[in-house]
Amino acid sequence: MPLDMTTPGLDALLLATVLELELSDRDRRVAEKRYQLIPEHLQRPTSRLRPYMETALVYAQGSRAIGATIVHGADEDRFDLDAILEFPPPRSWTSRMVLDELHEAFQGFPDVQEVVRCTRCVQLRFAFMHLDVTPMDPAAEPRSARVGQIHHSPDLGPDERFSVNPFGFAAWFRSKVAQPTRAFQDHVQELRARMGSHDRLVVGTVLADADIDDLPELVDPIRDAPQVIALKLMKRYLNLRYAKRDMKRPVSVYLSKIAALVPASPYGLCAQLEAYAQELDRRMTVALETRRRPEERNPAFPEENFNDRWPKEEREMRVFQADLRHLLEELGKARRSDLVDIRRIFDGLFGETVSGRAVRSYMDGIAGGAKASAYEHGKGFVAAPALLAPAAARSAQTSRAPAHHFHPGRLR
Amino acid sequence: MALKRTKPRSPQSQLGRMAMRWPALDPCLVGAGDVLAWIGPLRGLQMSYQVQVQWEWTRSRSFPCVFVLDPPLRPRPGGRFVDIPHLIYNGDAPAHSALCLFDPDEGEWNVTMWISDTTIPWASEWLHHYELWHVDGVWRGANAPGPISVGAAQAEVLHDVQ
Numbered sequence: 274m275p276l277d278m279t280t281p282g283l284d285a286l287l288l289a290t291v292l293e294l295e296l297s298d299r300d301r302r303v304a305e306k307r308y309q310l311i312p313e314h315l316q317r318p319t320s321r322l323r324p325y326m327e328t329a330l331v332y333a334q335g336s337r338a339i340g341a342t343i344v345h346g347a348d349e350d351r352f353d354l355d356a357i358l359e360f361p362p363p364r365s366w367t368s369r370m371v372l373d374e375l376h377e378a379f380q381g382f383p384d385v386q387e388v389v390r391c392t393r394c395v396q397l398r399f400a401f402m403h404l405d406v407t408p409m410d411p412a413a414e415p416r417s418a419r420v421g422q423i424h425h426s427p428d429l430g431p432d433e434r435f436s437v438n439p440f441g442f443a444a445w446f447r448s449k450v451a452q453p454t455r456a457f458q459d460h461v462q463e464l465r466a467r468m469g470s471h472d473r474l475v476v477g478t479v480l481a482d483a484d485i486d487d488l489p490e491l492v493d494p495i496r497d498a499p500q501v502i503a504l505k506l507m508k509r510y511l512n513l514r515y516a517k518r519d520m521k522r523p524v525s526v527y528l529s530k531i532a533a534l535v536p537a538s539p540y541g542l543c544a545q546l547e548a549y550a551q552e553l554d555r556r557m558t559v560a561l562e563t564r565r566r567p568e569e570r571n572p573a574f575p576e577e578n579f580n581d582r583w584p585k586e587e588r589e590m591r592v593f594q595a596d597l598r599h600l601l602e603e604l605g606k607a608r609r610s611d612l613v614d615i616r617r618i619f620d621g622l623f624g625e626t627v628s629g630r631a632v633r634s635y636m637d638g639i640a641g642g643a644k645a646s647a648y649e650h651g652k653g654f655v656a657a658p659a660l661l662a663p664a665a666a667r668s669a670q671t672s673r674a675p676a677h678h679f680h681p682g683r684l685r
Numbered sequence: 686m687a688l689k690r691t692k693p694r695s696p697q698s699q700l701g702r703m704a705m706r707w708p709a710l711d712p713c714l715v716g717a718g719d720v721l722a723w724i725g726p727l728r729g730l731q732m733s734y735q736v737q738v739q740w741e742w743t744r745s746r747s748f749p750c751v752f753v754l755d756p757p758l759r760p761r762p763g764g765r766f767v768d769i770p771h772l773i774y775n776g777d778a779p780a781h782s783a784l785c786l787f788d789p790d791e792g793e794w795n796v797t798m799w800i801s802d803t804t805i806p807w808a809s810e811w812l813h814h815y816e817l818w819h820v821d822g823v824w825r826g827a828n829a830p831g832p833i834s835v836g837a838a839q840a841e842v843l844h845d846v847q
Contacts, residue, residue, distance in 0.1 A: 282731035282813070612730050612816040636817050636825065643827035646810050650706050653728030653809030674806035675798075678788040678829035679771035679814075681838065 278540035279652065283607055284660045286615065287542045288461065289631035290623050291505050292468055294343040295496070296352060299472045304354055307384075307397075307404055308333065311358060314382050322360075322378045329360035334407070336508075338443035339529060340496035343505045345512055355394075355405045357439055359421060362410060368424030368432035371408050379406070392427050409437070417441075420574055435581070439526075441573025446529060450498040451537035460659035461497045468634045503545040504532035507600075509623050514596045523593055527569050527579045531556070541660060547604055550597045557594040561587065645673040693796035696721055696742045706801040710738065719743040724754070727805065729812030736808060740800060749800045750783040751808040758782065761819055767836035770824040771811065774835040784811045788829035 296304065308331060316326045335355035336342040345351045362371050376390035379397060387398040394407040409421040419440035425433040453461070495501055507528060515522040535552050538544040560567050566584055571577035584590045600622065607618045612632070619628035639656060647658045650670040655661065658671050694702075700712055703723060710725035721740045726733040735755040741747040750773065757780045760766050766779030773783040786807040787793035794803055814826040824833055832838040 280731060282728075607731070609732050611732055611819065613819050615731060616820070632820065636820065636823075639814075639817065639825040641825055641827060646806065648806035648809060649728075651708055653733075654806060654813045656813065672802065672806075674803055674810070675793070676827070677786065677793045677803070677807055678791065678827045679811065679824075679833075680785045680788045680829040681771050681832065681834050682773045682785050682789075 278538075278544050279649065279661060280541055280543040280608060281649070281655045281657065281660055282612075283604075283615065284542040285635055285657050286619065286628075286631055287506060287546065288464065288502065288660065289468070289634045290509075290619065290627055291343075291502050292461075292465055293627045293630050293634075294505060294509055296342055296344075297472045300352070304337070304352070304402065304404075307399070307402075308356055310383055311356060311406060315358075315378050320378045321374055325360045325362060329358060331356055331358050331406075332440060333357075334439040334443065335405075335525060336529075338439070339446045339504075340493045340498070340501050341504050341508065341529065343509055351401050351403060353403045353405070355407065357409050358406050359409045359411050359419070362408070367426075368434060369426040371410075371424050372426050375406070375408050393423055393425050410434070412436070417574070435577070436574070437577045438571055438574035442526065442530070442571050442577075445572045446533045447495055449533040450495060450500040452494065453497045453499065454659075456659040458494065458497055460657055464634070464638070467638060499537050499542060499545045500532050500535060500549075502542055503535070503549045504529060506546050506623070507532070507549060509627075510600055511596065513622075513624055518592075520592065521583050521585070521589060524579060524583045527567070527583070528553075530569055530572070530579060543604060543608070547601060550600050550604075554594055554597040554601070557590050557597070560584075561590055561594070566590075643676040643678050645676050647671050647673055690797045693745075694799060699740070699742075699800050702799050703801045703805075706799075707805055710805070715739065727809050727812065729809070730816045734812055738800065738804060738808070745796070748787075748789075748794055749804045751786065751804060751811075752781060752783050753812070758815075761822060765836055767839065768834050769815070770818060770833040771826070771828075772835065784808055786811060790829070 311331045312326055312329055314320070315322045315329070317323070320326075332338070333355065334357045337354050337356075342352060342354060345353055358375070362374075366374070372390055372393075372395065375395045376388060379385070379388045379395055382388065382397055384399055385397050386400065389396040389398060391405070394405040397404040397406065407423055409423050412420040412422065417438070420436065420438045422434040422436050425435060508525065511522055511528075531553055532549055535545070535549045538548050556567055564587075567580050569579040571579060584593070603618050603622055607615045610618065616628060616632050619631065622628075623631075635656075647655045648671060649655050649658075649661065650672065655671060661671070699721070703710060703712065707723070707725070710723040710727075712721065712723050714720070715722045719741060721742050723738040725736070727736045728734075734753050737752045737754055738749055739752070740749040758766075758769060758772075759780075760769055766772075766782070767774060769782075771785045773785045775782040786804060810826065814824060818824050832841055
C-alpha cells in the first residue's frame with residue numbers, strides 16, 4: 274500500500290524516463306540551425322517565394338515553443354518539430370497555391386531527404402527529424418499579436434482558412450505553468466549531465482559541424498516544469514498506444530492546454546501525471562455524457578478551436594478515455610510495486626528501451642559509499658530529496674540519518 | 686562544543702520520539718514486557734513494507750532489530766536466502782531473518798541513539814537497496830568490510846578449506 278500521495282522513487286524513474294526522450298544539447302542546436310535556414314533557403318535567387326520573404330517571420334510552434342519536444346519513438350527515434358512561416362502571399366493565391374509553392378520552394382533544403390506537401394503544412398523530412406512548416410498569412414492591421422490565417426487544402430474537398438494564434442498560445446502556456454524549484458532544477462541538471470543524453474540528429478554533407486557548434490547553448494527552463502514533464506510523459510504514452518491504431522489521436526495542442534490548466538501538484542511528478550490524466554478523463558466523461566464534443570479554445574485567441582480536427586466521433590473519445598484509465602490503473606499499481614514490477618509497468622507505458630535505460634540510470638546514480646542519507650518523516654528513505662516537491666513551496670519534512678555500513682551476521 | 690551523550694535513551698523517550706517521527710508505526714510490548722516493538726509501514730523504493738522493529742530494552746547491550754513481515758523477504762529468482770545481502774540470518778526460518786543495518790565493530794549504533802533517527806531510516810534504505818539488488822544482483826548500499834551475505838561468508842570459508 275502507498276504511504277501517501279508522495280512517490281519519490283517513482284518520480285525519480287519518471288524523470289529519468291523523460292530525460293531519455295528529450296533532445297540532446299547538440300540535437301537542439303541542429304534543430305535550431307534548421308529553423309534558421311528556412312528564410313535563408315526561401316530567399317535564394319531561384320525561389321519563387323523570394324519576393325514575399327522580406328518581411329517573413331519564422332518561429333517555433335507546438336512542442337518546441339513550450340519545451341515539450343520528445344522523441345516520437347513508436348516506430349523510430351525521430352523528433353517531430355513545428356514552425357510557423359509567417360508571410361503575406363499575393364492576394365490572388367489560393368491556399369492550395371500557397372502550399373504548393375512552398376512545397377516547391379523547399380526543394381533542395383540542406384540535408385533534407387524528402388519534402389512532403391501535407392494538408393496544412395509542408396513537412397521537411399531529415400534523418401531522425403521531421404519539421405512541419407505551416408505557412409501563415411498575418412492578419413490585417415490593426416493586428417492582435419501574431420494572429421493570422423493558416424491554410425487548409427485537402428486532396429478532396431474545398432480549400433479553407435483558419436484564424437489562429439500559435440504564438441499567443443505558447444506565451445499563455447509559458448505564463449501558466451509553474452516554474453520548478455531551484456533544487457529541482459539543479460537535480461535535473463545533474464541527472465542530465467550524468468545520463469549524458471545521446472545525439473540523434475545527424476548533420477549531413479551540406480551543414481558543417483561548425484555551423485552547429487557555433488550556435489549558443491539553447492536551454493529552455495520550462496522543459497523541466499512539472500506540468501511540462503507530465504505532458505511529455507502523456508505524449509510518449511499516447512504515441513505508443515496509437516502506434517498500431519488506424520485512428521486519429523488527440524491533438525497535441527489540446528493536450529498541451531489541459532496540461533497547463535492542471536495546477537502543479539505538491540506531491541511530485543507521478544501525482545502530476547495522475548492529476549493530468551484524471552482531468553482529461555473527466556473532460557471525456559462530460560463530453561460523452563452530454564454528447565457534446567470538447568471545444569477547447571486558444572486562451573490567447575478564443576476564435577481558434579483546438580478541437581476542430583479531433584475528436585470527430587464518439588468512438589475516438591471512448592478509446593482515449595480507456596487509454597487514460599489504463600494509465601491511471603498502471604500508475605496506481607506502480608505505487609504499490611517493487612522496482613522489478615515498476616520496470617515491467619513502465620515497459621508497457623513508455624516502451625521497453627526507454628524504461629530500461631531509465632531504471633539503469635537511476636540505479637547507476639545510487640552511490641555506494643557510506644553517507645548521511647535523507648529520509649522523509651513517517652515514510653522512509655529518499656534517494657533524491659529535490660524531487661519531493663518540484664514546484665510547490667512546501668518543503669517536505671526530511672532529515673538525514675547518520676552514515677552507516679550494512680553488515681551481515683547470524684541471529685543467535 | 687557539545688558533549689557526546691553517554692546516557693542511554695529511556696524506553697519512554699524512544700517511544701515519544703518514534704511517535705513523532707514515525708506515527709504510523711504502532712508500539713506494543715512483546716513477551717513479558719521486556720521487548721518493545723513497533724509494527725507498521727515503511728517505504729522501500731516506492732511500495733511500503735510492513736515491518737516489525739524489536740528492541741530488548743532491558744538488556745544493556747541489545748540493539749533494535751527490524752524484521753520484514755509483508756511482503757516477506759525473498760531471494761532472487763533461482764537464488765538462496767543466504768545470499769540476500771546484509772541479513773542477520775535465521776537459519777531455522779530464513780524469511781524471519783532480521784536486517785543488518787550497521788557495523789557493530791565500528792560502534793555505529795549505541796543506546797544513546799534514537800531508534801527513530803537511525804534504525805528506521807536505515808531499514809528503509811535497506812529495503813530500497815534490496816529492491817535494486819533484485820533487479821541485477823548488485824548491492825548499492827555502503828558495505829562494512831568483509832563478505833556481504835552469509836552465503837558469501839560460507840563460500841569464503843569453503844574456499845579457504847579447499
